[in-house]
Amino acid sequence: MSGSCRSRADPAACKQRSRPLRPKVLITRKIFEESIACVARHCDVDTNQRDVPLTPHQLIRRLQGKQGAITLLTDTISDAVLARCPDLKIVSNVAVGFNNLDVKAATERGVMMTNTPGVLDDTTADLTWCLILATSRGLIDADRYFRSGKWKGWGLMQFLGRDIHHKTLGICGLGRIGRRVAKRAKGFDMRILYTDRTRAAEDVERDLGVAFVDKRTLLKESDVVTLHVPLSPETTHYISTAELKLMKPTAVLVNSSRGPVVDEEALVRALGEGWIAGAGLDVYEREPRPAPGLTRLKNVVLAPHIGSASMETRLKMSNMAAENCVAGLTGRRPPNLINPQVLMRQHPRPTGAR
Ligand code: NAP
Ligand code: GLV
Helix, strand or coil: CCCHHHHCCCHHHHHHHCCCCCCEEEECCCCCHHHHHHHHCCCEEEECCCCCCCCHHHHHHHHCCCCEEEECCCCCECHHHHHCCCCCCEEEECCCCCCCECHHHHHHHCCEEECCCCCCHHHHHHHHHHHHHHHHCCHHHHHHHHHCCCCCCCCCCCCCCCCCCCCEEEEECCCHHHHHHHHHHHCCCCEEEEECCCCCCHHHHHHHCEEECCHHHHHHHCCEEEECCCCCCCCCCCECHHHHHHCCCCCEEEECCCHHHECHHHHHHHHHCCCCCEEEECCCCECCECCCCHHHCCCEEECCCCCCCCHHHHHHHHHHHHHHHHHHHCCCCCCCECCCHHHHCCCCCCCCCC
8 A cells, every 4th residue: 555544554543543523434335454444544434344335325324424435336426415415525436437426416515526547457458358358269158168068179160269469459438448458459469449539649649559530430440349438428328239330240349448338238139130249348237237138148258347356456446545535534635536626616624634
């Protein structure tokens, strides 16, 4: 763990413990002990030890009298929740994606919101590549076949997948994670296209070896389309029937961004009817439930939202969220503040600067 929590661990923390008015924090689900200890050095902590998402009712009840919340992406912090938790000063999300938070409402109510950008880029890009390779080469299906005991030995025509090297990769959203995916594609000698609402700087394009194209061109020309846009009203069903019909019948779609970025029912049809060759998914439109028919398809690889799930990265995310929360409640600017406008308003009240 880096930064504020550790450096404030010892004598100062003991002093703070004896203060009567320590901020109160709810940790909505299981995070690393080290991160809980970091928060507990400065705040009174209530944690949901069951590691099952709290219902909206439970969430509101447990947030009463709390100044801080450490949330996971399975928690919805809507305006209605914020309205019923007037003591909240900060919501610290343990994820880079923050579509589960109503940032606009929080800003209007003077509540800080933070996320965990940067620390999970390589890990999520690695998982994206797992999906690209496993889907294109039919690895999961081959594994199942082997385990079933049906394999009778090598055959020239068995399990013929598709090459990735020297093919065209299309990246939708060349942000932090999209760039790490592009970096890895260079090692496969791929032609790399990208589309984004903001074109990257010339030196970024040159270093990554990527070419900017419009979405339609990317969909028509790519052998692999990989999605790295955040979920927003503009990116909901970013890939639906029309887009799937533009893709090559030999192409593969990979989604490790957010489920609703893809119209999952349209995807089930596309995979079933052969509009595209396959899909690798880490995220789903209505997690944890798959769209009807998805799990019966053989040309899809399904991961249970594990993009950032390495021990090292999840620990970094957990500690980062703890540090954001502690900073916000001890009068410092949280390092990963999503809505800095809150600090410019007349009534921001970071607590803890007692
Ligand atoms: P990021 O750095 O913000 O990159 C997102 C990129 O998408 C940016 O270049 C952004 O452009 C672009 N974009 C935004 N809206 C767009 C639109 N309407 N059309 C086209 N491009 C658009 O985010 P990141 O850190 O790479 O993370 C991306 C997403 O991955 C997260 O939001 C999260 O939902 C998801 N994620 C999933 C996992 C997992 O476990 N599967 C792990 C980590 C992250 P601008 O520069 O103009 O904003
Ligand atoms: C994971 O999905 C994240 O957004 O960090």
